[in-house]
Every structure is written in C-alpha cells, then in structure tokens.
Amino acid sequence: MTSVAEDNVTRGPEKWAMASWLDDEVLPRFEVLDTRSAQGRLDIRAKTVFVSDLVLAHGHACDGLLRGVWAMRALFDVAFGDAPIDRSDLLVVSKNSPCLGDVGAYLTGGRARFGTHRLDDTLGVGYQLQQLSSGRAWQVREESGFFPALIVAWEAALLREGLSEGDMSELLAVHEAAQWDWVREHLLTSAPEDHYFARELEHLELPAPLYEARRSDTVNRLVQAPVTLSGPDDPTVINPVADERTLASWAARYQHGPDND
Numbered sequence: 001m002t003s004v005a006e007d008n009v010t011r012g013p014e015k016w017a018m019a020s021w022l023d024d025e026v027l028p029r030f031e032v033l034d035t036r037s038a039q040g041r042l043d044i045r046a047k048t049v050f051v052s053d054l055v056l057a058h059g060h061a062c063d064g065l066l067r068g069v070w071a072m073r074a075l076f077d078v079a080f081g082d083a084p085i086d087r088s089d090l091l092v093v094s095k096n097s098p099c100l101g102d103v104g105a106y107l108t109g110g111r112a113r114f115g116t117h118r119l120d121d122t123l124g125v126g127y128q129l130q131q132l133s134s135g136r137a138w139q140v141r142e143e144s145g146f147f148p149a150l151i152v153a154w155e156a157a158l159l160r161e162g163l164s165e166g167d168m169s170e171l172l173a174v175h176e177a178a179q180w181d182w183v184r185e186h187l188l189t190s191a192p193e194d195h196y197f198a199r200e201l202e203h204l205e206l207p208a209p210l211y212e213a214r215r216s217d218t219v220n221r222l223v224q225a226p227v228t229l230s231g232p233d234d235p236t237v238i239n240p241v242a243d244e245r246t247l248a249s250w251a252a253r254y255q256h257g258p259d260n261d
Ligand SMILES: [Zn+2]
Pocket: 058, 060, 061, 062, 064, 065, 098, 099
C-alpha cells in the first residue's frame, strides 16, 4: 500500500483524489440511464458510474461517500437487481449530510430544486428511494454500531468551537486517519449487504420538499424512438435507414414552427 505522501508525489493531477488503495475496478459501480437531451426521450444505453466519478462530483473521497456507496449498492441490488438505475424516474430521501446527500443525488438523479431530493436527518446513514412512475419505495439503513461511536463523537466535536488551533490541526489529522483505517479494515472487507440492510416499504411518508418545480429534461422520457429511421444525431435506433426524403419532411414540419399548424 502506498502512503498518502507517496500518492501525492507519484500520481498526477488527474489521479490523486483517489488514494491508490481505493481501486475503482474492485469498488461497487453503478449502471445508470438518463434522457438523451434537454427535451429528449430516455436513452436505452446504460452508462457506468465509478466511485472516482462520485469523488470528483463531491470534491473529496471520504468515509461518508464510501458508506453512501455501500448503502446505495445494497439498496439498488434489492430494488432493481441487475437492471440499470433510471435516473429520470427516482426520488431520494437522505440526511442533509454533504457526503451522503451528494451520493444520493448523483446516483438517483433526485434534485432538491425539483422536489425529488427530500431531507430527513432521522435517517442517519441510509436512504429512502421512490420510483416515481410506480410509487414503489425502498429503504436502506446502516447497521447500528457498524461505524465506531468514538469517530462519531469526534465528528461532532470537531465542528464545535472552543478547541485551540494547535489541538484542531493535530486532532483533524488523527481523525482522518481513524476514518480511513475504519474504511480499510471494516468497509472494504465487507459486502454492501453485510451491514447495509435494504427492503421494500409498503408505504413511504415523504418529508416536505425544499422546493418544487417541473423537471423539464425528463418530461419526454417515455417518447419512443422514431420507427422508420434514426434522427440525425440519435445513434440508438437499431438498423437505421438512410432516407433523406423522410428526414427532409420531418425537417420541413419543424421549420414550420410549433405554433403554425
Ligand atoms: Zn465527504
């Protein structure tokens, strides 16, 4: 295992955010679906989200991000099995934690500004998930006591006023090391379902939204692909036919404008 100091020296600017012992190839990953464009339909091709993608979006690797990854993997395994995660069709509930909240939003497509990322601090390290089209709901919770009480106590204490600058700089260093030791010794050596327990819910009482607005880039998610041939920038139609006349007739209809029927 390389040390943090060695990582900083030997790994380039594109790589250092993930310590070398955090290996994307063996960490959980997520297959996701999204719509094709701002007004587009659902793209049937899945994309793969790696932990390194979450780290770049969140800003740092941390124990909270990885506990969120373990929780989400356990949750999606129960909810969707091998099927990809349709990020145009989900609402997520999380604690208002910087780390858990970012993982929840990134992997589900839930967003506070559209009312599809709701907050409930009583959830602790866990998530609730609702499939918007069906209303089905699931929940995942971290096993009580899995994360050490001493680190939890320091997480709160290090946010309070009153410690000297000298104490803070020493304690933060030890605290971060304790978090990573726990990740290496307890999280990475366990499967997501070992300590993150997921199940379907009969009913989900949602917390109130922070804000509600129509998410316009998912409105057309269920529109089908053209039957006869593909759009000029749509590669997902099987066996596309080059039919310039038909494409020209679509373009003519478009050129006519939306309000000139
Ligand atoms: Zn974090």
